[in-house]
Amino acid sequence: MKIYKNHIAEKIAGIIGDDRDRIETLLEIPPSEDMGDLAFPCFTLSKDMRRAPDVIAEELGNKIGRDNLIERAEAAGPYVNFYIDKSHLISTVIDQILSDRDDYGRSDEGSGKNIIIEYSSPNIAKPFGIGHLRSTVIGASLKRIYEYLGYKVVSINHLGDWGTQFGKLIYAYRNWGDELKLNEDPIGHLYELYVRIHREEENDPKLVELTRSEFKELEEGDSENIDLWRRFSDLSRKEFRKIYKMLGVNFDSEKGESFYIDKIPAVEKSLKDRDLLKESQDATIIDLEKYEMPPILIRKSDDTSLYATRDLAAAIYRKKEYNFDKMVYVVGVAQSLYFRQLFKSLELMGNDWADNCHHVSFGWVKLGEEMMSTRRGNIVFLEDVLARTVEEAKKIVEENSPDLPDPDSVAKAVGIGAVIFTDLSCRRDTDIAFDWDKMLDFRGNSGPYIQYSHARICSVIRKYGKELKKEYNAGLLLLPEEYSMAKMLVCYPDIIKKAANEFEPYYISNFLLELCGIFNTYYQKYRSPEDRILSSNSDVADSRVTLADCARIVLHSGLKLLGISAPEMM
RNA sequence: GCGCCCAUAGCUCAAUUGGACAGAGCGUCUGGCUACGGACCAGAAGGUUGGGGGUUCAACUCCUCCUGGGCGUACCA
Numbered sequence: 001m002k003i004y005k006n007h008i009a010e011k012i013a014g015i016i017g018d019d020r021d022r023i024e025t026l027l028e029i030p031p032s033e034d035m036g037d038l039a040f041p042c043f044t045l046s047k048d049m050r051r052a053p054d055v056i057a058e059e060l061g062n063k064i065g066r067d068n069l070i071e072r073a074e075a076a077g078p079y080v081n082f083y084i085d086k087s088h089l090i091s092t093v094i095d096q097i098l099s100d101r102d103d104y105g106r107s108d109e110g111s112g113k114n115i116i117i118e119y120s121s122p123n124i125a126k127p128f129g130i131g132h133l134r135s136t137v138i139g140a141s142l143k144r145i146y147e148y149l150g151y152k153v154v155s156i157n158h159l160g161d162w163g164t165q166f167g168k169l170i171y172a173y174r175n176w177g178d179e180l181k182l183n184e185d186p187i188g189h190l191y192e193l194y195v196r197i198h199r200e201e202e203n204d205p206k207l208v209e210l211t212r213s214e215f216k217e218l219e220e221g222d223s224e225n226i227d228l229w230r231r232f233s234d235l236s237r238k239e240f241r242k243i244y245k246m247l248g249v250n251f252d253s254e255k256g257e258s259f260y261i262d263k264i265p266a267v268e269k270s271l272k273d274r275d276l277l278k279e280s281q282d283a284t285i286i287d288l289e290k291y292e293m294p295p296i297l298i299r300k301s302d303d304t305s306l307y308a309t310r311d312l313a314a315a316i317y318r319k320k321e322y323n324f325d326k327m328v329y330v331v332g333v334a335q336s337l338y339f340r341q342l343f344k345s346l347e348l349m350g351n352d353w354a355d356n357c358h359h360v361s362f363g364w365v366k367l368g369e370e371m372m373s374t375r376r377g378n379i380v381f382l383e384d385v386l387a388r389t390v391e392e393a394k395k396i397v398e399e400n401s402p403d404l405p406d407p408d409s410v411a412k413a414v415g416i417g418a419v420i421f422t423d424l425s426c427r428r429d430t431d432i433a434f435d436w437d438k439m440l441d442f443r444g445n446s447g448p449y450i451q452y453s454h455a456r457i458c459s460v461i462r463k464y465g466k467e468l469k470k471e472y473n474a475g476l477l478l479l480p481e482e483y484s485m486a487k488m489l490v491c492y493p494d495i496i497k498k499a500a501n502e503f504e505p506y507y508i509s510n511f512l513l514e515l516c517g518i519f520n521t522y523y524q525k526y527r528s529p530e531d532r533i534l535s536s537n538s539d540v541a542d543s544r545v546t547l548a549d550c551a552r553i554v555l556h557s558g559l560k561l562l563g564i565s566a567p568e569m570m
Numbered sequence: 571g572c573g574c575c576c577a578u579a580g581c582u583c584a585a586u587u588g589g590a591c592a593g594a595g596c597g598u599c600u601g602g603c604u605a606c607g608g609a610c611c612a613g614a615a616g617g618u619u620g621g622g623g624g625u626u627c628a629a630c631u632c633c634u635c636c637u638g639g640g641c642g643u644a645c646c647a
Contacts, residue, residue: 029586031593041589043627053627078627079590123647164646212645257647283645292573293643300645307647336574337642363576364640371640396609414609426583429575431640433582437596442609444595445583452609460606498586510584513594524602524611534606570609 001038001491003092007069008038008082015063016045033480036074036081037089037487043078053078090486090547091474097489097550098470104553105493110151114322117143117153119330120249123160124236124256125169125190128243129379130434131332131365131372137423137563138362139330140249141505144561149500154322158314159240159256161233163307165194167215170228171207172197186235195377212302219261219304233258246386246416248563260313264305267313271298276348286345296341311342312349319353326356328503333361333429360503363431372434380434382419390415392440393448397570410567414448417564421447424562425509445513447564450555453516456523457552458568460533464545472543481522482544485551488515492554496561505562512558519551 009024023040030039040060042053049056054077061075064082071083097104119139122132143155172193173182181189201207218225237254244250271277271286278287282301288294296308318324329339339359347354364371372379394411397404404410418439425445426432442448461468477483492511499507526532533548535541559566 028589031586031590035590039590043589046627077590121647160647281644285644294573295644297644302645304645306645311647331647332641333575334641335647338647366640369639375646393609400607400609430583431576435582438582441596444609446595446609448609449595452607456607456610463606506584510594517594520610521612523606524608527603527605529605532606569607 001494004038004069004082004084004089008040011064011070012040012060012080015060016049018045030079030081033484035076035079037084038082040080040082041078042080046078084487086478086483086486087474089490090477090483091472093486093490094472094474094546094550097553098546101553102557104557105496106148106150107493107497108150109497110146110149113151113326114324115146115151115153116156116318116322116324116327117146117330118156118158118328119143120244120251121158121160121331122240123165123374124233125165125187125194126160126374127187127191127379128240128382129365129372129374130382130385131379133382133419134362134365134423134432135330135332136244136247136249137420138360138428138503138505140247140563141424141508141561142328142330142360142500142503144563145496145500145505145508148496148561154253154324155251156253156255156318157251159233159237159254161229161236161256162258162261162305162310164212164215164304166218166229166232167211167213168197168201169193169232170214170218170225171211173228173232182231182235186232187239190232190236198375212304216302216304229258243382246412247420248416248565255314257307257310257314260310260317261305263313263317264309267309267316268298270349274349276345286341286348288341288344291344293337293341293344296338296345308338308342308345312345315342315346315357316349316351319351324353324356326358328358328360330360330362333363335359336361358503360428362428365432365434367434371431385419385439386416388415388436389418389440393418393442396442401570404569410570413565413567414442414451414570417447417451417559418442419447420562420564421450421509424505425513427506428504448570450512450516450559451564451566451570453519454552454555454559454566455568455570457519457548457555460523460548461545461552464534464541468546468549469542470546472546473539474543476540476543477547479522479526481518481525482547484518485515485522485547488518489550489554492558499561508558508561512555512562515551515555515558519548 005024005027008027009020012023013020026044027038027040030036042056045056046053057075057078057080060080061073064073066072069085069088071085073080073082117139120136122128143153146153169190176193176196214225218229276286277298278285283297284299285295285297288296297306298309300306318327336359343354343357367378367380370378390411393414397407397411422439495507495511499505529536533544535544556566
């Protein structure tokens, strides 16, 4: 769409003698297709020129004539509506996609830039719930999106493998642990112990001190505690790996919190040198009152470290190690105050790059009226969700397409795709309502709907049979849906950039749904031998299949950016 | 108490960041395969955008107050 915006902005600027770029940012896409393809609202001009917007629009409309990009311009009240030359747009986008193929929409705007994305970061010894999935899926998608734009991305799984909870876990395991259970179902057993110690601590406050001292010993290097910790950690990592494999998610680094404990002293020294540390209530803090924030705790009264301590160390380490241009933390919205404190602390330490750190937050997953949380014990396990969606997909596949060569892998692709898509189909900050019925419904606005549309196009191309030639005639693509589709395809690169800028993969999901909507309408509306895609007129068929193939390429690409696979048959 | 966030169709979510008539899916009702895949498509019903006031050419969007909810707010992460 960029070339058209540019072109129109230039024309308008030429007439009124204003700044091109300013005009360009004012251009918008009208709410309905019959109002043209791009619109210029004259309100702001009206202020400068002290004339009624309708009059300006009228004048512009008359002065802008047709050329090979613009078919016509027409005033509509205070707007000037521009109608792009359809044949120009269609052939431009088809040529572009056919030459770029799977790289359509790729760019090099990020080349030479490093970005760190921290995501997933589950806690060792806690089950992977459907709530944790959001960070994983959003982060993994952002990684793909940024790589597509030429950035060098380092993805980090900042595992929660250190902290007070390990004192609890060690204590609980010593007293109630079961070797057999631990090996059979490590996370299940550890979680059971975790829940139990929490309950018991409520009844017996003395336990709190005992578990805290276990952590202190761990942090001081007690070998027995370290052995246990390492075992818990290894077993959990192994379990998580299974989940990541299913989801098709991977990381460049899996350095968890524990990695940074030996880097804490240097951080503390630098904090002390800048006189940022303060003793308060027996603990060590950074006072942030000047910045209207509560203090951030650096050391507890028993002298053990906290997540903030380790996060400061991690940020500084990463800056040294990767020299990132940007670092984003994909972490739930509950932590937003904490990240403001963290970034402010980094800044106070003299790190001018603190500005380049972003908290990419996301909302809760609700179960009924409640927020899902491990602490409350009302979580839905990701493994159960994946198992059920895959099973459901298998049922449907068996019923609808009994002779698929590999039904199991298709069922997996669809079941998992449905789960991933659900998390990416609304804005990050909205809370998601988890609902089994909806999760298992593969119709409507869903991942499988997009996969289905993609498979359908693949099927048409198979039926077409011939080698796809690069020959097509834009003059034969005159149906309104063909133009709408082409127009969407033109916008795909813009959508990717928007998704990256706002850290919102949902823009891509939304775009894909819309594209599928148009294609499916097109597909079903025209059924006569001549009007359908595989038209009896072979020239027309060539052109239509070519356009459909472009849509296929974009659907495939978009799904990939979301981390969802696109089977050719399903 | 203070801070941040949310409230849009019966339900789940959108709305080009202040723009033209607030749109999709599900659910309800009606219709569509001897054809290119019905995990689909077409149509209908469904809204005073939680409520009041304000800012302006224009408010779901910005300001203010109220109501209802969520999260955070020093030794969890």
